[in-house]
Amino acid sequence: MLISDIETMLRQDLFDPGATRWSTGDLDRAIDKAVDRYSQYYPNIAFVDMQMQPYQRTYPYPTSWNAAYPVLWIEKILYPLQVYGSQFAPPVSAPSLSSASGTTLTTGTYQYLITFLSQGGETTSGPAASITTSAGNQRVNLTSLPIASTQPLQSGGATNTVIGRNIYRTQAGGSIFYYLATLGDNTTTVYSDSIPDAALSGMPQPPTVNTSGMMVWPVCERSFSEYSNMYDSSSVLAAGGNMGLMGAVGDAKGPTGTQAPAFTLALSSTELPRDNSLTMRVFYATKQQLDANGSTLPEVHRDVIVLGACAYCLEAYQIPTNDNFDFQDGGLRDRIDDTKIPGAWRETAARKMSQFIARLEEIKRQRDFASSGRVHWGDVPVRYSRL
Numbered sequence: 001m002l003i004s005d006i007e008t009m010l011r012q013d014l015f016d017p018g019a020t021r022w023s024t025g026d027l028d029r030a031i032d033k034a035v036d037r038y039s040q041y042y043p044n045i046a047f048v049d050m051q052m053q054p055y056q057r058t059y060p061y062p063t064s065w066n067a068a069y070p071v072l073w074i075e076k077i078l079y080p081l082q083v084y085g086s087q088f089a090p091p092v093s094a095p096s097l098s099s100a101s102g103t104t105l106t107t108g109t110y111q112y113l114i115t116f117l118s119q120g121g122e123t124t125s126g127p128a129a130s131i132t133t134s135a136g137n138q139r140v141n142l143t144s145l146p147i148a149s150t151q152p153l154q155s156g157g158a159t160n161t162v163i164g165r166n167i168y169r170t171q172a173g174g175s176i177f178y179y180l181a182t183l184g185d186n187t188t189t190v191y192s193d194s195i196p197d198a199a200l201s202g203m204p205q206p207p208t209v210n211t212s213g214m215m216v217w218p219v220c221e222r223s224f225s226e227y228s229n230m231y232d233s234s235s236v237l238a239a240g241g242n243m244g245l246m247g248a249v250g251d252a253k254g255p256t257g258t259q260a261p262a263f264t265l266a267l268s269s270t271e272l273p274r275d276n277s278l279t280m281r282v283f284y285a286t287k288q289q290l291d292a293n294g295s296t297l298p299e300v301h302r303d304v305i306v307l308g309a310c311a312y313c314l315e316a317y318q319i320p321t322n323d324n325f326d327f328q329d330g331g332l333r334d335r336i337d338d339t340k341i342p343g344a345w346r347e348t349a350a351r352k353m354s355q356f357i358a359r360l361e362e363i364k365r366q367r368d369f370a371s372s373g374r375v376h377w378g379d380v381p382v383r384y385s386r387l
Contacts (some may be wrong), residue, residue, distance in 0.1 A: 001295045001302060006031055009306045014313060022313055030316065034308030035144050035290050035297075040294070041360045042367060043285035044296045045075055049121075049209045050280050052079070053275040061261040069286040074263050077222045079280035080273075082213030085154030087277065088116050088162060090210065091126025091146035095191075099131060102139025104194040108132065108172030110140060112193075115204065116148040117164040117182070121211025125168065125177070135170075142167070142191040145183070152213070153277070158213050162186045168206050171197040180204040209279055222280075223266040301363065308356040314349035 007027050011017050048062045061071045091114045113128040131140055148162035164184045168177040178200040180193065265280075289296040290305070297305065 001290075001297060001299065002292055003028065003031065003295075004292070006290065006302065006305060008308070009302075009331055010309050012311070013306060013310050021317060023158050026313065026316060027309065030309040030312035031305065033312045034305050037287055037356075038297075038301070038304060038309060038360065039072070039285075039287045039362050042298075042301070043072060043286070044069070044288045045283055045285055047281055047283045049081065049207075049211050050282055051209050051276055052278040052280060054275055055272045057267055057272070058262050058264045060278060061263070062284055064284070066069050066286070066287055066289065068291075069289055071261070072285045072287065074224065074226055075283040075285050077224055077263075077265065077280055077282050078216075079222050079265065079267075079278070080216055080220060081279045081281045082211065082215055084278060086120075086152045086160050087210050087214035088118060088123050088148055088152050088160070088212045090123040091116065091148075093144075093146050094127040094129035095142040095146070096144040097129050097131040097139050098143070098190070099133050099137040100139045100141050101137060102194050103136070104196050105133050105138040105140065106172035107135055107138060110172060111170045111175075111177070112140075112142060112180075113168050113177060114146050115166045115168070115184075115206060116162050116212060117159055117166060118162055118212040120160070120213050122207050122214050123212045124167065124208065124210050125206040128177075137307050138194075140193045142193065143189060145189045145191060147189070148186055158310065160212075162212075166206075167191060167193075169193065169195075169200065171200060177206050179205070182226055210277075211279060213279075225266070226261070226263045304356070304359050304363065307352065307359060311349055311352035311356050314345060314352055 006328055007024060008281065010027055010031065011019070011022075014022065046065045050059065050062060050067075053059075061074070064071050095112055095114060097110075097112060109130055109132045111128045111130045113125040115125050116123040126146060128232075133140065145165065149166070152160045163186070164182055165186065166182050167180045169180040170177055180195060180200065180203075183191065
């Protein structure tokens with residue numbers, strides 16, 4: 001579903017297929033208003049894993065999945081996400097590279113790196129290796145692929161296993177790594193690459209946080225405050241104020257939260273991280289996407305957006321019709337009353353808006369009912385951690 005599809009449906013509901021009353025710009029503005037309002041009831045929820053910093057409670061907002069749709073608020077935070085010390089160390093060596101006869105790759109310099117996969121996630125990447133291909137030798141053979149240790153960083157704790165490895169590669173002459181392939185074991189030491197550069201466009205990039213540990217169960221959902229200095233103060237934060245991107249220590253000089261939106265975890269002194277090996281999973285809300293590139297709106301709710309946009313279009317069109325008059329000639333023979341026109345537009349707009357609000361409330365009730373059902377089904381006993 002694209003915004004052009006919503007525009008078509010909106011013109012049909014407004015009986016304006018020829019665009020005689022509303023331009024496409026007017027429709028897009030009304031659709032944007034409707035999506036804004038809808039997102040307050042049913043936002044797009046995404047999550048990101050952020051690395052903890054030693055003895056820190058306050059962190060900047062995570063980077064949104066799409067720069068055009070910034071973070072609106074934090075929904076919930078899970079910390080710690082994984083068992084301490086159960087992660088695997090990233091690869092310490094790069095694969096060996098050699099060019100071979102082929103024509104699918106471009107001539108130029110390529111770089112490769114490897115990550116380890118576990119049941120819980122993926123390690124950060126190891127060192128990169130590079131090679132330059134020439135005409136006729138446009139295929140790359142990777143040998144001596146790194147093999148993960150059978151033990152996590154701290155042995156004797158949670159049982160963890162490496163189940164595979166990911167290979168990432170740049171495009172010819174590039175510096176950004178993209179996902180290339182997955183090896184579903186921890187034993188294979190060779191791989192032959194003949195995938196063209198075009199196939200890498202839009203593929204994921206290597207992770208920046210090590211999530212290869214064992215997941216904590218039951219999950220630990222933490223209380224937090226947004227835009228607040230309630231649990232911390234700038235005097236007890238580490239040097240730099242921790243206002244860098246994605247949990248990295250920055251160099252903000254002012255009080256906490258004055259340079260960037262931030263949140264503060266309600267952690268006691270004994271719960272503070274001692275190093276940066278722990279990870280938290282931050283769920284955040286953004287505006288629903290609806291543009292020429294795609295949409296995050298549920299298909300069953302597209303009628304709500306069309307209904308809301310219809311109401312906003314009618315409200316906007318009602319404004320210029322207010323230039324009306326009530327005229328009667330001196331002989332009391334003829335009378336022209338133009339005041340009924342804006343009244344009719346206003347009444348129709350109010351009716352559509354009330355239908356839109358009622359539909360949003362219905363979605364809210366459906367969401368709340370479904371959430372309560374998930375909370376109570378299979379609930380973990382309060383004293384589960386003591387068992």
